[in-house]
Amino acid sequence: MLKLRRCLVVIGLLLFSTATVAQVNIYSSRKEALILPLLEQFTAHTGIQVKLLTGKDDALLRRLALEGMASPADILITTDAARLHRAKQMQLTQALDNGVLQEAIPVVWRDEDDHWFGVTSRARPIIYAPSRVRAEQLERYEDLANSQWRGRLCLRSSDNVYNQSLAASALIANGAEQTLSWMQGMVSNLAKPPAGGDTDQLKAVAAGICDVTLANTYYLARLQRSENIGDNAVAEQLAVFWPNQSDRGAHFNISGMALTKASKHKQHAIALMEYMVSDQAQRWYSDANNEYPVVEGVPMPDVLASYGQPKADAVSLTRLGEINQQVIKLMDQARWQ
Ligand SMILES: [Fe+2]
Known part of the structure; x- marks a missing residue:
């Protein structure tokens, strides 16, 4: 009986924590000023709180590896497909079969196994x-x-x-x-x-x-x-x-995002990843970072347009x-x- 009651208490706590903590944790190599306003917009739209930890690209991979499944990170935001591939090889990420992301992001800007997705191209x-x-x-x-x-x-x-x-x-x-x-x-x-x-x-x-x-x-x-x-x-x-x-x-290469293997707020993380490819987010994020939006139809920043419209290598990232x-x-x- 005591065991059962303890069990009920534990279940009660779990329900309580998932019901009250609408949160997603990001490890990002993007400087805070170049992403935080967007995350605040996301919180305003959805009520989901975002916690941001910023650091150098390779240091973030090392940190994720050290933390393993205990890592609080849900999303990794970093640059270059080769680095995102490294994170995948290190088993720090997980595949995400998501129709919104697949539809919004052209196939050249995302991983063939759905482990990482481009947010901007460069x-x-x-x-x-x-x-x-x-x-x-x-x-x-x-x-x-x-x-x-x-x-x-x-x-x-x-x-x-x-x-x-x-x-x-x-x-x-x-x-x-x-x-x-x-x-x-x-x-x-x-x-x-x-x-x-x-x-x-x-x-x-x-x-x-x-x-x-x-x-x-x-x-x-x-x-x-x-x-x-x-x-x-x-x-x-x-x-x-x-x-x-x-x-x-x-x-051309990308800045991208990946769902971490250790993610404990998967549903909220997916909501944020989907938000990153919305027209509004693409416009703000590409302009703040002087990069190309990955979503077709979203205009590139004027400064990039002034450099011309080049042919990009379509090689698989x-x-x-x-x-x-x-x-x-x-x-x-x-x-x-
Ligand atoms: Fe850079």
């Missing part, structure tokens, strides 16, 4: 100094290995996933042998050893240390839209070139994640620091 074109480079001198990513760029190229280090994923798309298009010699050519063209993030490469081009680089367009847009006139001056020295327009297209380790080995072989 482009990684060539960015150059128009005062020293004519657009006619540029055509394909592959050409950055040519000797005309000797001492004129800046690249960030190979340990960053952005160049790894771009190189993965080249590997799929061209094979290992050509990709290795492409990397070797680029390394021998470097104006300085790889260091810093994308913004540092843009600043180096603007300062005349090098003439061309690879960077995601939101970094340029951020400098352009900055309230700091020094940033605006950097952006004025730069232009976007869309490579590979007569073949596979420019490299899942595949880029799968060959990530092979790419890192090639980068090491090419001595891309």
Whole structure:
């Protein structure tokens, strides 16, 4: 009898907690200011409270792995398909067969096994100094290995996933042998050893240390839209070139979200993930982050529209994640620091 009563008390507590706590917990590598207003809108619409923990992309994966099934996280928000694929391989995520997400997000921007979903897409074109480079001198990513760029190229280090994923798309298009010699050519063209993030490469081009680089367009847009006139001056020295327009297209990747394996508020988490692909959320989130909405028909931010409407490489992002380790080995072989 005592056992039964205890049991009833436990069940009562469980019912009480699920009935009163409408909550969802997010681990996000997005800076708080670039997502929090949207989450507040979601709470206003649904009454579901959102708790946000922000951190660096790879640190969040390590934290999720350490916490295991005890993790309070319901949703992981992070960047780059290769990193989301890593989270899937580490068994930190779970598949979500959801009609709203499948319908809203084109198949190229989500995982083939429904473990992760793009929220925005981002482009990684060539960015150059128009005062020293004519657009006619540029055509394909592959050409950055040519000797005309000797001492004129800046690249960030190979340990960053952005160049790894771009190189993965080249590997799929061209094979290992050509990709290795492409990397070797680029390394021998470097104006300085790889260091810093994308913004540092843009600043180096603007300062005349090098003439061309690879960077995601939101970094340029951020400098352009900055309230700091020094940033605006950097952006004025730069232009976007869309490579590979007569073949596979420019490299695009995503920022994305995944339902964690440990999720304890699955229903609320799904409601939030569905909200992220609503027209209103897509519009706000892409504008705040200077990225492309993934939902068709939602207009891109004006600053991105000013860069043109490129052809994007339609390679499977899942595949880029799968060959990530092979790419890192090639980068090491090419001595891309
Ligand atoms: Fe970034």
